[in-house]
Every structure is written in C-alpha cells, then in structure tokens.
Amino acid sequence: MRGHARVAFAYLTPALLVLGGLLAYPIYQLVLISLYDYGQEQVSGGAPLTFLGLGNYQKLLGDQQFWTVLGQTVGFAAVCVVGTLLVGACLAILCTRVRTWARMVLFLAALGAWSTPAVAGSTIWLFLFDANFGFVNEILGTTGYSWTFDKWTAFGLVAAQVIWCSFPFVMVTLYAGIKAIPAEVLEAAALDGASTLRTAVSVTLPLLKPILIVVTIQSIIWDFKVFTQIYVMTNGGGIAGRNLVLNVYAYQQAFAASEYGLGAAIGVVMTAVLLVITLFYLRALRRQGEAL
Amino acid sequence: MRRGLTESVTVVIAGVVAFPLFWMVLSAFKPEDEVISADPRPWTLRPSLDSFTRALTVQNFGRYFMNSVIVALVVVALSILISFLAATALTRFRFRSRTTLLIMLLVVQMVPIEALTVPLFFLMRSVGDSVPMFGLNHLGSLVLVHLAFSLPFAIWMLRGFVAAVPVELEEAATLDGASRFRFLWQVLFPLVAPGLVATSVLSFIHAWNDFLFAKTFIISAAENQTLPLALQVFVKPDQNDWGAIMAGSTLMTIPVLVFFVLVQRNLVSGLAGAVKG
Numbered sequence: 001m002r003g004h005a006r007v008a009f010a011y012l013t014p015a016l017l018v019l020g021g022l023l024a025y026p027i028y029q030l031v032l033i034s035l036y037d038y039g040q041e042q043v044s045g046g047a048p049l050t051f052l053g054l055g056n057y058q059k060l061l062g063d064q065q066f067w068t069v070l071g072q073t074v075g076f077a078a079v080c081v082v083g084t085l086l087v088g089a090c091l092a093i094l095c096t097r098v099r100t101w102a103r104m105v106l107f108l109a110a111l112g113a114w115s116t117p118a119v120a121g122s123t124i125w126l127f128l129f130d131a132n133f134g135f136v137n138e139i140l141g142t143t144g145y146s147w148t149f150d151k152w153t154a155f156g157l158v159a160a161q162v163i164w165c166s167f168p169f170v171m172v173t174l175y176a177g178i179k180a181i182p183a184e185v186l187e188a189a190a191l192d193g194a195s196t197l198r199t200a201v202s203v204t205l206p207l208l209k210p211i212l213i214v215v216t217i218q219s220i221i222w223d224f225k226v227f228t229q230i231y232v233m234t235n236g237g238g239i240a241g242r243n244l245v246l247n248v249y250a251y252q253q254a255f256a257a258s259e260y261g262l263g264a265a266i267g268v269v270m271t272a273v274l275l276v277i278t279l280f281y282l283r284a285l286r287r288q289g290e291a292l
Numbered sequence: 293m294r295r296g297l298t299e300s301v302t303v304v305i306a307g308v309v310a311f312p313l314f315w316m317v318l319s320a321f322k323p324e325d326e327v328i329s330a331d332p333r334p335w336t337l338r339p340s341l342d343s344f345t346r347a348l349t350v351q352n353f354g355r356y357f358m359n360s361v362i363v364a365l366v367v368v369a370l371s372i373l374i375s376f377l378a379a380t381a382l383t384r385f386r387f388r389s390r391t392t393l394l395i396m397l398l399v400v401q402m403v404p405i406e407a408l409t410v411p412l413f414f415l416m417r418s419v420g421d422s423v424p425m426f427g428l429n430h431l432g433s434l435v436l437v438h439l440a441f442s443l444p445f446a447i448w449m450l451r452g453f454v455a456a457v458p459v460e461l462e463e464a465a466t467l468d469g470a471s472r473f474r475f476l477w478q479v480l481f482p483l484v485a486p487g488l489v490a491t492s493v494l495s496f497i498h499a500w501n502d503f504l505f506a507k508t509f510i511i512s513a514a515e516n517q518t519l520p521l522a523l524q525v526f527v528k529p530d531q532n533d534w535g536a537i538m539a540g541s542t543l544m545t546i547p548v549l550v551f552f553v554l555v556q557r558n559l560v561s562g563l564a565g566a567v568k569g
Contacts, residue, residue, distance in 0.1 A: 011381035011385075012393075014374045019400065021440075022412070022439070023403070023408075023441075025411075025415070026411035027408065030408060094298065094301070094305070098302050099295070103302070106302050108306070109309040111549075112549060113310070115545070115549045115551070115552035116548070117500065117520065117545060117548060118503065119503050119519075119541075120520075120545050124315065124538070127532075128312060130532075132330055133330065133332060134332070138332050143330060221402060225404045232527075250409075251508075254410045255409075263409075264411070266407075267408070271407050274402050275403075278398075278402035281402070
C-alpha cells in the first residue's frame, strides 16, 4: 500500500474541493462577518465596512433578548431530548415483548412519522391543532382555542411534533441494540437467578450504554438546532418573537433585520456550543471502541 | 393473555403515531366544505380530488415538485460518486493526515449548517455573478449546499462498507489483470451498493426536506421554488386553504415514505454501521 498516496489524493480531490469551498470557507467567512458591522448599506456598497472586533458579540451578550432566546433554546431542546428518549426507549422495549406482526405495525407507523418532511409534518400538526377546524379541539370540546397563541402551548405543540418525528430513530436504534445482545448472556443471568428487573438494570442497560450515549448526544445536537418546526408552526418565532430559538433568531437578525454581522455572531455562538457537545460525542464513540 | 394485551397496546400506539399522517391523507381527499368544517369527522363519504387539482393547477405545485426532484436527484448522483471515491481513499490507503481528515469529517458533521446561511448566502451571490446557474435564485445553489452537507455523513458511513470488502479481493483482481479503475467500478462499487443505497436515501431526504436554504436562496424566482417553500405559499394568515395544504403535504411526503419503506432494512443496518463504524 506504499506509494499510493497520489492515487488516494486523486480520489479525495472532489470531496476536498466541495467540502473546502462549501463548508470550510463559509465557516471562516462566518467568523469574519461576525466581526464586522454588516448591514444592508454595506451589502449594497452604500457604506464602507467597519471592523467591530468583538462588537457584535458585546451587543449580543448585553442584549436581554439573546439570553431569553438562549434559555428557551436550551429548555426546548431539553424537553425534546428527554421526550424523544423516553418515548423511543419505552417503545423499543415494547417491541421486544410482542410478536413480529405487532412490531411491524408499530415500525411502519414510526417509519411514517420518521419520513414525514419537517415542513409537511409541521403543517399537519398545525391543522390537527387548528383553532376552528382542528380535530384535537373537536375531541377536547375546546373549539376556538388557539394552541399557537399562548407562548407555552405553542412551545409544547412544537416539542410534541419534534418528538413525534424523532423518536423513531431512537426506537429503531435501541431495538437493534437490544436484539444484538447475545441470548446466552441473558440466559446466563436467568440461570444465575436474576429477576427480570435485575437483568434489565445489571445486564441489558450496561450493554446498551454506548448506544444510549450516542442516541442521546445525537438527539441533543438535532434538537438544539430545530429551525423548520419553530419557523413554520409559530410563523417565524411567534408573536413578538416570544417563541424564538437560536437558529430562528439568527435567521431573523440576518435576513429580516438585515443585521448580517449580528446573525453571523449568533451562528458562531451556536457552533461553539455544538462543538463542545461534539467533543463529548467523540469521546463516547472512542469509548465504544471506534477505530478511526 | 398478557401478550395479547401488550399487543393491543402496541397497535393503539401505532394508531396514535400514524394518526397525523392518516389525517393528512384523509383531509387531502375530503371535499372542501368538510375540511373547513367546525365539526371535523375522521372519515369522508364523498372523497374528491379537488384539493389535489387546486394544489397542482392554481398553485403550480407540479413545477415545484419537479424542482425538488431535480435538486434531490442531482445531489444524490454527485454525492454517490464523490463519497465513494473519498471513502475508498480513506479506507484502502494509509497516508499521513488520514486520521486528521477523519476527525475533520466527524467534526464538520456537527457544525450547525443553519449557522452557515449568512456566509453561504453571500458566497452564492458572488458565485451567481460569474456562473448564474449556481447563484441565488437558481436550483444549482441548492444542489451545491446540499451536496456539501450530505458528503461528510455519506463518506463516514460508506467507510464501514468499503472496509468490509476484503483486501484479498483487490489483490485477486489485480492478479487477474484488472486495472485500478476497473476494480473500483466493477468490483468494489457493486459490493458497497447497499451502503450507497442507505447514504443516498439520507442525502435525498436532506435535500428534499430542506426549507431554510430554499427560503434563503430562492428569493425572487418563484419558478425555481422547491416543495417546502411552495407549501408555505398556501399558508396565509387566517385564511388557510387546508385542503390544498394537505394535498401538497401528501404529495411531498409520499416519495420519502416510499424510499423509507423500500430501504428500511438497509437504513437500519446502515445506521448501525454508522454508529458502530
């Protein structure tokens, strides 16, 4: 395999070009833009670019709204992650206890939820919970009640939609993990007189831990950057922006308010937070014996 | 007896999970007065295609559908080619900076692509000055960004599939006089096809579902909008044409659903491969 570096490089060139030009360079640009006062005048060339240094970040950290949005993002992501994991884990366990036909029925339904595009899923849920024509209000007898008007019911509705479309990944992965545990291990535990609960806590759970860590971190990463659901379901971040999360906030600052520098700064903050989570992810993968 | 109970619970849960989709399809086939009714019922006795007709004719949905198909298919084709070559390089060859590249691939996957809208917007704007096809308001810009976003994961995932092909096979092929090129496309490529299927489906779905970049890049060229944006066209404050929205959602969901069902086995083993390496 020696002397083949040139061939390897040739194979890698297209990928490196695309990734360099469309990921690495924009990341560099993101940081750069975040250091400038970059508004509509600067874009159209009507005003010179002024270097602000960390000015955008100062403005951001001094802004009450930023902290509110950050808190909302963390809280929203936390609810979604916990909900997704709980639902996914419970249903994965349920799947191990039923015959194939029942499992297939649940898998098919989950597959449907999983595959629904975020925009379509959001509009379906909006319609189900519509104040006047929604089926949910019809059942609850609360016709006319707007779920998206109140800040917290709006967040709850979006969280429910996010959990609906993300639990299948957790369920399928955990189910595969449970199935991958060798039957002998469980038999040995049973022979040693371990109860079902004891087996679950002392045998199954430790064996599943690596997979659990991976799905947890993956869920955190996904739910931290939810955009479409919030944007569509709360119509761009709710009334007076009270349903904003970081991603939507960045978008609104950049493209609605034409504060591109500020929007980029929010993007940098978000990337930094996610990179920290990624480090944990890498460590989790390493511990799982992932060979690079 | 207990199993019977657990199974009925399972079926009920499946019903709840599937209900939003059922409601979508049902509402798409309901006549308009039943959709916009203060007394919605979970059935219809007068199925009609009016909502689909409205979506396709009035709102020009067919055009947006084709735009989405084009973007997604081009992304899939390019990402298969590029990620296959890159995955081969990263598993079949040992060279300096290989580990660095792999770590970069993983890290780059975690970058919130949404954060890159601002720089990518300006990048596409300047690209458009020289090559309009790939600039703002053109489908090419969407192809480029989705290609970039789907590559890291595709390469990462394919690695496992390429590594699973024994090295002896390459030696045997070389002994038999196959050129490197031939080995690559006639031996290795078919062998990693299952992995390619799984990654393609994910690339397809990413491109198909994208809302943010379509919204950011396709600003003034209505004829180049993709499905997710077109769906937004129907959503008007206080006066939603829910029938057409549900018909549009159905049209948008079906391709993805079909793909998912077709490759679900692949997908699960592929994801396990991605998780386990």
